Amino acid sequence: MRRVAIIGAGMTKFGEEWEKGFRELVVEAGIKALDDAGISGDKIDGGYIGTMASGRLIGQEHIGGLLADYMGLNPLPITRVEGACASGSLALRQGFMAVASGMKDIIVVGGVEKMTDLGVTTVSDILGGAGDQEWELFLGATFPAIYALMAKRHMVEYGTTEEMMAAASVKNHKHGAMNKYAQFQREITIEQVLKSKMIADPLKVLDCSPITDGAAGLILAPMDEAESYTKKPIEIIASSQASDTIALHSRETLTGLNATKVAAKKAFDMAKMTTKDINLAEVHDCFSIAELMAIEDLGFFEKGQGGPATLAGKTALNGEIPINPSGGLKACGHPVGATGIKQAVECVWQLRGEAEGGRQVKDANVALSHNVGGSGATAVVHIYKN
Amino acid sequence: MRRVAIIGAGMTKFGEEWEKGFRELVVEAGIKALDDAGISGDKIDGGYIGTMASGRLIGQEHIGGLLADYMGLNPLPITRVEGACASGSLALRQGFMAVASGMKDIIVVGGVEKMTDLGVTTVSDILGGAGDQEWELFLGATFPAIYALMAKRHMVEYGTTEEMMAAASVKNHKHGAMNKYAQFQREITIEQVLKSKMIADPLKVLDCSPITDGAAGLILAPMDEAESYTKKPIEIIASSQASDTIALHSRETLTGLNATKVAAKKAFDMAKMTTKDINLAEVHDCFSIAELMAIEDLGFFEKGQGGPATLAGKTALNGEIPINPSGGLKACGHPVGATGIKQAVECVWQLRGEAEGGRQVKDANVALSHNVGGSGATAVVHIYKN
Numbered sequence: 001m002r003r004v005a006i007i008g009a010g011m012t013k014f015g016e017e018w019e020k021g022f023r024e025l026v027v028e029a030g031i032k033a034l035d036d037a038g039i040s041g042d043k044i045d046g047g048y049i050g051t052m053a054s055g056r057l058i059g060q061e062h063i064g065g066l067l068a069d070y071m072g073l074n075p076l077p078i079t080r081v082e083g084a085c086a087s088g089s090l091a092l093r094q095g096f097m098a099v100a101s102g103m104k105d106i107i108v109v110g111g112v113e114k115m116t117d118l119g120v121t122t123v124s125d126i127l128g129g130a131g132d133q134e135w136e137l138f139l140g141a142t143f144p145a146i147y148a149l150m151a152k153r154h155m156v157e158y159g160t161t162e163e164m165m166a167a168a169s170v171k172n173h174k175h176g177a178m179n180k181y182a183q184f185q186r187e188i189t190i191e192q193v194l195k196s197k198m199i200a201d202p203l204k205v206l207d208c209s210p211i212t213d214g215a216a217g218l219i220l221a222p223m224d225e226a227e228s229y230t231k232k233p234i235e236i237i238a239s240s241q242a243s244d245t246i247a248l249h250s251r252e253t254l255t256g257l258n259a260t261k262v263a264a265k266k267a268f269d270m271a272k273m274t275t276k277d278i279n280l281a282e283v284h285d286c287f288s289i290a291e292l293m294a295i296e297d298l299g300f301f302e303k304g305q306g307g308p309a310t311l312a313g314k315t316a317l318n319g320e321i322p323i324n325p326s327g328g329l330k331a332c333g334h335p336v337g338a339t340g341i342k343q344a345v346e347c348v349w350q351l352r353g354e355a356e357g358g359r360q361v362k363d364a365n366v367a368l369s370h371n372v373g374g375s376g377a378t379a380v381v382h383i384y385k386n
Numbered sequence: 387m388r389r390v391a392i393i394g395a396g397m398t399k400f401g402e403e404w405e406k407g408f409r410e411l412v413v414e415a416g417i418k419a420l421d422d423a424g425i426s427g428d429k430i431d432g433g434y435i436g437t438m439a440s441g442r443l444i445g446q447e448h449i450g451g452l453l454a455d456y457m458g459l460n461p462l463p464i465t466r467v468e469g470a471c472a473s474g475s476l477a478l479r480q481g482f483m484a485v486a487s488g489m490k491d492i493i494v495v496g497g498v499e500k501m502t503d504l505g506v507t508t509v510s511d512i513l514g515g516a517g518d519q520e521w522e523l524f525l526g527a528t529f530p531a532i533y534a535l536m537a538k539r540h541m542v543e544y545g546t547t548e549e550m551m552a553a554a555s556v557k558n559h560k561h562g563a564m565n566k567y568a569q570f571q572r573e574i575t576i577e578q579v580l581k582s583k584m585i586a587d588p589l590k591v592l593d594c595s596p597i598t599d600g601a602a603g604l605i606l607a608p609m610d611e612a613e614s615y616t617k618k619p620i621e622i623i624a625s626s627q628a629s630d631t632i633a634l635h636s637r638e639t640l641t642g643l644n645a646t647k648v649a650a651k652k653a654f655d656m657a658k659m660t661t662k663d664i665n666l667a668e669v670h671d672c673f674s675i676a677e678l679m680a681i682e683d684l685g686f687f688e689k690g691q692g693g694p695a696t697l698a699g700k701t702a703l704n705g706e707i708p709i710n711p712s713g714g715l716k717a718c719g720h721p722v723g724a725t726g727i728k729q730a731v732e733c734v735w736q737l738r739g740e741a742e743g744g745r746q747v748k749d750a751n752v753a754l755s756h757n758v759g760g761s762g763a764t765a766v767v768h769i770y771k772n
Contacts, residue, residue, distance in 0.1 A: 001489070023520075052448075055441045055512070060519040062438075062470035065763025068629035069636070075648040077627035077764075079476055080468045084448035090465055094480065101487025103387070126441070133446040134409075241463035243454035250455070262461040377451025378463075 004099045005226035005233035006384070008037025008219030009348040011341070014333040015183040017213040022058050022114040023070050025215040029110055029338075030071050033217035037229055039106070041071060044219075047078045047108035048094040050087030051337035056126045058114055067110070078108075084130030085286060086373035087111060088216070088340025089241075089380035095220050096239045096382075105222060111341035112215035123211050127336070130374035132247035144208060144287070146248055146375045148200035151289035153254040155202065157304070162202050164307030165288035166193035169206050171316050172285060172324050176331025178357035181342075183212050183333030193288075207288040212333030216341035218348070232352045237273075237366075238383035240266035246377045257376035260297035264370070267381040268299075273366065275299045278383070280350055280361045281321065282343035284372040285328040294370055295323055298381075322361045325350060343369035344382060351386035390485045391612035391619035392770070394423025394605030395734040397727070400719040401569040403599040408444050408500040409456050411601040415496055415724075416457050419603035423615055425492070427457060430605075433464045433494035434480040436473030437723035442512045444500055453496070464494075470516030471672060472759035473497060474602070474726025475627075475766035481606050482625045482768075491608060497728070498601035499721035509597050513722070516760035518633035530594060530673070532634055532761045534586035537675035539640040541588065543690070548588050550693030551674035552579035555592050557702050558671060558710050562717025564743035567728075569598050569719030579674075593674040598719030602727035604734070618738045623659075623752075624769035626652035632763045643762035646683035650756070653767040654685075659752065661685045664769070666736055666747045667707065668729035670758040671714040677701075680756055681709055684767075708747045711736060729755035730768065737772035 010032025012025050020028070026049070034041065047067070055061045064078040071078075081090040088111030095109035115123055124144075128137035131146055154160045170190055176182035193206040226233035242262035245251055251258070268274060275298065283298065285291035292306035300321050301309045309315060315323035326332050326346035329339055347367035349355045364386070371380045396418025398411050406414070412435070420427065433453070441447045450464040457464075467476040474497030481495035501509055510530075514523035517532055540546045556576055562568035579592040612619035628648035631637055637644070654660060661684065669684065671677035678692035686707050687695045695701060701709035712718050712732035715725060733753035735741045750772070757766045 021520075053441050055439050055515050058519065059511075059515050059523065061468060061515040062517070062632065062760050062763055064469050064476075065629055065759055066518075066632045069631045069633075069763065074630055075628040075645060078629055079480070079627070082447060082466045082468055083450050090450075094465070097487065097489055098483065101483065101489055103483055103487055125445075129441050129445050129447040131448070132452075133444065134407075137445065241465070242461040243451055243464055244460055245455045246448065246452045247455075259461055373451055374448050377448055377455065 001100045002102055003223035004096050004236045005221055005223045006218050006236065006348050007221045007226050007229045007233055008033040009345040010036050011181055011216035011345050012214050013181050014212050014214035014335060016116045022112060025114060025213060026067060026110060026112040027070050029215035029217040030108060033219050037219040039229060041073055043106050044073060044076060044108050045104040045106050046076050048091035049078060049080050050091035050111040050340060051080060051113055052082055052084050052087050053126050053129065057118060083378040084373035085336045086340055086371045086378045086380050087337040089371035092340060092344055092382065093239045093241055093380060096236050099220050099222055107220045108217060109220060110215060110217040111338035113335035113337040114213050115211045115335060116213050120211065135247045144200035144203055147287040147289055148203045149248060150254045151202050154289060157255055160292065160307040162194060163190055164311045165207055165292065166190045167311045168285060168288040168291040169193050169330050172328040172330040175317060175325050175359055176327025178359035179327050180357060182327045182331050183210060184331045203287055209286045209329035209334040212335040214333060214335035214338045216338045216345050218341060218344055234348045234351050235385045236382060237385050238267040238270035240270060241380045243378055244376050248375055256293050256297045256303065257372065257379060259376050259379035260294060260370065263379045263381040264298045267383050271383045277366050278368045279364045279366050280325055281323055281368040281370065282326060282346050283323055283370040285324060285330050286334060298370055317359060317361060325355065325359050325361055340371035343371060347384045351384055387486045388488055389609030390482050390622045391607055391609045392604050392622065392734050393607045393612050393615045393619055394419040395731040396422050397567055397602035397731050398600050399567050400598050400600035400721060402502045408498060411500060411599060412453060412496060412498040413456050415601035415603040416494060419605050423605040425615060427459055429492050430459055430462060430494050431490040431492050432462050434477040435464060435466050436477035436497040436726060437466060437499055438468055438470050438473045439512050439515065443504060469764040470759035471722045472726055472757045472764045472766050473723040475757035478726060478730055478768060479625045479627055479766060482622050485606050485608055493606045494603060495606060496601060496603040497724035497726055499723040500599050501597045501721060502599050506597065521633045530586035530589055533673040533675055534589045535634060536640045537588050540675060543641055546678065546693040548580060549576055550697045551593055551678065552576045553697040554671060554674040554677040555579050555716050558714040558716040561703060561711050561745055562713025564745035565713050566743060568713045568717050569596060570717045589673055595672045595715035595720040598721040600719060600721035600724045602724045602731050604727060604730055620734045620737050621771045622768055623771050624653040624656035626656060627766045629764055630762050634761055642679050642683045642689065643758065643765060645762050645765035646680060649765045649767040650684045653769055657769045663752050664754045665750045665752050666711055667709055667754040667756065668712060668732050669709055669756040671710060671716050672720060684756055703745060703747060711741065711745050711747055726757035729757060733770045737770055
């Protein structure tokens with residue numbers, strides 16, 4: 001297996017980008033990634049694009065063909081992959097495998113979602129397709145309800161409080177306020193979170209990641225060629241993916257995601273590392289409770305200690321293990337197909353020492369990204385090194 | 387690169403399968419493929435599933451997670467890929483790459499679509515998402531209209547006639563009448579095609595593939611392990627994919643698909659073969675004109691000679707080059723995500739000498755499958771050998 005490096009990274013601003021269509025977003029991210037790598041499209045051998053629900057959101061499927069066309073890459077093979085909110089990381093993983101295997105050399109991978117052209121209830125219904133349509137969504141369980149069930153159980157089993165969950169949102173908004181690409185570049189307080197509108201008890205609106213437009217892109221190359229393109233190649237030292245049941249009711253526990261645990265173990269084994277070696281992590285905080293579960297399932301904290309650790313500031317920029325320096329899904333926004341790639345872009349910037357706005361993690365040499373599909377039927381973990 | 391073999395193949399009956407849901411279809415095909423390979427799920431290392439529009443057709447995305455769950459394969463990584471009507475072949479291609487690269491050993495690949503629960507106009511609109519939503523579908527150009535434009539131009543440039551196109555449908559129905567998995571197991575005549583209801587001039591309803599439910603699955607393994615599972619491993623000796631513009635208006639020609647030409651050239655180069663070495667081909671006949679263009683673009687006949695060759699019976703079961711012995715998309719039906727895998731299943735059966743009902747091609751040693759996404763923004767070609 002060849003070593004694989006990220007040689008280019010770029011993203012659009014995340015937000016309600018009403019002036020930009022799906023095509024503009026994905027092309028902007030792709031061109032930024034190419035520019036960052038200092039290469040032109042004729043060096044590319046193919047690519048992968050992650051998007052969850054373009055069919056329902058904009059009426060367009062066949063996103064691989066569309067991207068090849070609008071990036072001027074015809075007749076190169078570009079393939080769309082989909083794993084709900086983990087679609088971006090699945091694209092990265094397919095690209096990693098293509099380069100690692102020696103089947104391809106220079107690969108573009110991207111993620112995109114254009115979500116704000118439809119109403120919130122419609123989008124919520126569409127997102128429900130990431131869970132079990134027949135046994136959850138059809139019966140009314142949209143995602144806030146599904147994660148609320150997990151939150152309630154976590155509170156019962158471990159004494160997690162609404163303040164602890166709120167602390168994740170507050171910390172992520174603080175980070176997001178330093179990120180010019182974030183949807184919400186402003187700080188919030190625990191009191192504001194607790195007083196914000198109830199969505200699905202105990203989750204308030206400020207416990208929830210928003211609906212967002214955005215795209216992000218990366219250029220991958222074999223490590224031994226990477227230095228001819230960039231002085232700061234970032235190596236992907238682990239890539240893993242695991243599955244779990246699509247519906248919550250089939251799981252042994254509601255307080256953690258088995259797919260995250262399995263993917264994390266595989267990734268740490270592949271990287272020959274432990275949580276102690278990780279300097280920062282971008283984790284999947286689609287809801288505040290999801291971040292608490294993620295930092296437990298990934299092994300940064302014992303089960304049940306994610307909440308207290310977050311409230312104590314251990315996951316802040318200057319804490320024990322900085323979590324979501326980008327602002328996470330909560331503050332950056334969550335254009336579902338783009339999120340996995342955005343996490344990787346943030347890791348690249350952090351490991352290059354190029355994170356702007358005061359959010360650079362000191363001595364960042366190893367980073368981890370964790371991307372979840374739906375309520376955890378898919379989890380993808382990558383580890384990066386400078 | 388390791389040699390890759392197909393060690394198991396299976397499919398559901400294609401048709402209006404109102405008694406079976408999406409999940410039943412995909413599980414049935416997967417279990418048939420496993421049974422055919424004589425292995426159980428614990429031998430599997432992962433998989434890929436192709437489906438085009440499950441989000442819009444049944445409200446369910448995250449098909450990789452769903453499949454891992456319903457096939458009992460958790461926590462294995464299963465990834466959905468999408469390339470419109472070429473989704474199935476893209477799944478096969480990803481599986482091929484995973485095994486060829488040595489990154490995975492035993493892989494399940496599948497394709498599925500559940501289409502008949504919605505009305506025809508709704509499904510037609512959904513399928514339009516395989517083309518250019520903004521510049522074609524939004525303006526009313528559904529797929530029959532898009533292929534009608536190609537047909538008209540082919541008639542003008544090469545003298546192709548409606549009879550020649552009809553001959554493709556007649557031949558495919560003749561083959562389908564011998565295939566117990568086909569949606570339409572009955573013969574039709576050229577006169578019936580010509581007198582059938584006009585859909586988009588010059589395409590009549592019997593020039594068009596139908597709307598269909600169905601699923602198909604394959605088990606892949608390294609060639610050097612394949613013989614421990616089956617006495618008749620079928621080797622995949624070429625896999626290629628190419629892209630073209632998503633919209634028809636951007637192309638140099640309307641009378642052929644450049645993606646098919648590029649993918650065919652790459653596949654023949656990879657297999658070190660020419661059209662002369664191919665004993666049968668499953669090609670993408672979403673419309674009768676599409677088959678005529680395919681057999682030209684693949685190189686079986688000169689440009690403009692696809693129609694006369696078809697009318698002369700050169701593509702019949704006992705002709706120069708048997709095309710679509712399964713009955714093709716026209717008679718088998720076209721559950722879009724499943725079609726690419728079904729083509730491979732037919733090639734496997736033909737190369738094993740197991741094609742039933744009188745449709746076995748004599749001395750079949752090398753077969754080719756050709757799967758198109760949309761109006762040709764993606765084309766995928768595989769070549770198989772016994």
